[in-house]
Amino acid sequence: MTTVDARGYSCPEPVIMLRKAMMKKDAAYTVLVDNAASKENVTRYAEHEGYTVSAREANGEYTLTLKQ
Amino acid sequence: MEPDVKLTKLASCAGCGAKVGAGTLVKMLDGFRTHTDPRLIVGYDKSDDASVYMVSDDTAIVQTTDFFPPIVDDPFLYGQIAATNALSDVYAMGGEPKLALNIMCLADSMDDKIVREILRGGYDKAYEAGAIITGGHTIHGAEPIYGLAVTGFVHPKRVLTNSGARPGDVLILTKPLGVGILTTAAKADLVKPETMNAIYKQMATLNKTARDIMLRFTVHSCTDVTGFSLMGHSFEMAQGSGMSLHIDSLSVPFHMEALEFADMGFIPAGAYRNRTYVEKGILKKCEIPRALEDIFFDPQTSGGLLIAVAEKDAKDCLAALQAEIPNAAQIGYVTELHENYLILE
Numbered sequence: 001m002t003t004v005d006a007r008g009y010s011c012p013e014p015v016i017m018l019r020k021a022m023m024k025k026d027a028a029y030t031v032l033v034d035n036a037a038s039k040e041n042v043t044r045y046a047e048h049e050g051y052t053v054s055a056r057e058a059n060g061e062y063t064l065t066l067k068q
Numbered sequence: 069m070e071p072d073v074k075l076t077k078l079a080s081c082a083g084c085g086a087k088v089g090a091g092t093l094v095k096m097l098d099g100f101r102t103h104t105d106p107r108l109i110v111g112y113d114k115s116d117d118a119s120v121y122m123v124s125d126d127t128a129i130v131q132t133t134d135f136f137p138p139i140v141d142d143p144f145l146y147g148q149i150a151a152t153n154a155l156s157d158v159y160a161m162g163g164e165p166k167l168a169l170n171i172m173c174l175a176d177s178m179d180d181k182i183v184r185e186i187l188r189g190g191y192d193k194a195y196e197a198g199a200i201i202t203g204g205h206t207i208h209g210a211e212p213i214y215g216l217a218v219t220g221f222v223h224p225k226r227v228l229t230n231s232g233a234r235p236g237d238v239l240i241l242t243k244p245l246g247v248g249i250l251t252t253a254a255k256a257d258l259v260k261p262e263t264m265n266a267i268y269k270q271m272a273t274l275n276k277t278a279r280d281i282m283l284r285f286t287v288h289s290c291t292d293v294t295g296f297s298l299m300g301h302s303f304e305m306a307q308g309s310g311m312s313l314h315i316d317s318l319s320v321p322f323h324m325e326a327l328e329f330a331d332m333g334f335i336p337a338g339a340y341r342n343r344t345y346v347e348k349g350i351l352k353k354c355e356i357p358r359a360l361e362d363i364f365f366d367p368q369t370s371g372g373l374l375i376a377v378a379e380k381d382a383k384d385c386l387a388a389l390q391a392e393i394p395n396a397a398q399i400g401y402v403t404e405l406h407e408n409y410l411i412l413e
């Protein structure tokens with residue numbers, strides 16, 4: 001499980017950070033973002049790469065769990 | 069020559085993607101005291117591209133401003149695109165730009181050569197448009213900004229607002245969509261150079277030709293498609309006109325590469341703001357792939373004109389436009405308001 005903390009970054013940075021982390025081809029990732037657009041974009045990228053995504057929101061921050 | 073400073077790295081938002089959402093702006097201006105003036109032909113109330121004030125029976129002035137952070141690293145090209153985008157609002161009103169003022173913000177890391185190149189790009193496009201830059205205002209700040217305040221002229225009876233569409237009008241769009249998504253994906257170095265060169269050229273192309281051609285026909289309404297996306301600007305035209313705009317989803321021109329980048333999540337935050345703003349005004353009559361929908365909400369920098377032309381002139385107008393602007397396409401039609409403002413077919 002790799003964690004990508006993209007809080008404080010706006011688009012497209014979180015997707016670029018995840019893309020770099022995915023070079024490792026881990027089976028699961030946790031991605032932290034703090035805005036809705038990044039949540040959507042990270043979800044799209046993860047699905048495009050064949051992961052299923054579940055999201056949790058707390059205090060405006062999103063925790064995305066990606067599984068292959 | 070590639071400059072040492074990457075201009076786009078100095079900006080947190082790209083081009084018109086930096087635009088504050090339409091819904092936010094409406095709320096901020098709510099309740100202010102304003103003068104009324106019968107000579108003000110177009111003011112803020114209809115969310116139009118520029119304001120228009122009648123000076124005499126045959127002359128009205130058109131006023132607008134537009135500026136944004138760097139959308140491209142080449143400073144000359146950035147200047148050209150920012151100026152093209154600012155001048156476009158005058159064309160969208162059917163007007164002719166005549167005077168312009170530079171609006172500029174310099175970040176500390178920009179040297180004189182870069183600043184000069186940005187300004188040279190602006191002057192280049194102003195010259196092409198037949199407008200004169202007579203001055204401006206420059207400040208220091210955290211992020212670079214460039215654009216123009218533009219004054220143009222139009223005959224008061226030939227003003228093209230975004231609220232004049234009539235039933236039967238045919239809708240024509242003059243530039244393909246996808247610019248926001250592609251410039252976002254370009255930040256990850258994913259877009260082919262030839263694609264980027266094509267969209268840079270497109271963004272630096274004045275809407276002057278489109279404006280000159282459309283004025284030969286009976287056009288009822290016009291706007292330029294920029295930060296609020298095709299959906300946002302179409303919605304404003306529909307709402308302003310009190311009509312329904314029917315968009316034929318399969319006819320809308322866009323850059324093919326943008327589809328895959330939308331699927332990969334390279335979507336500017338502005339596209340989500342646009343969706344939130346306009347979603348309730350849309351009725352979908354068919355299944356539209358999510359990535360294509362993203363393109364419809366994609367903020368465009370220096371986008372094309374959306375023209376509502378009378379049905380009787382539509383064929384000739386489209387042919388005349390396509391002879392000069394091959395990407396111009398018929399994308400829909402206008403009916404009396406029924407069901408909702410935007411109907412995606």
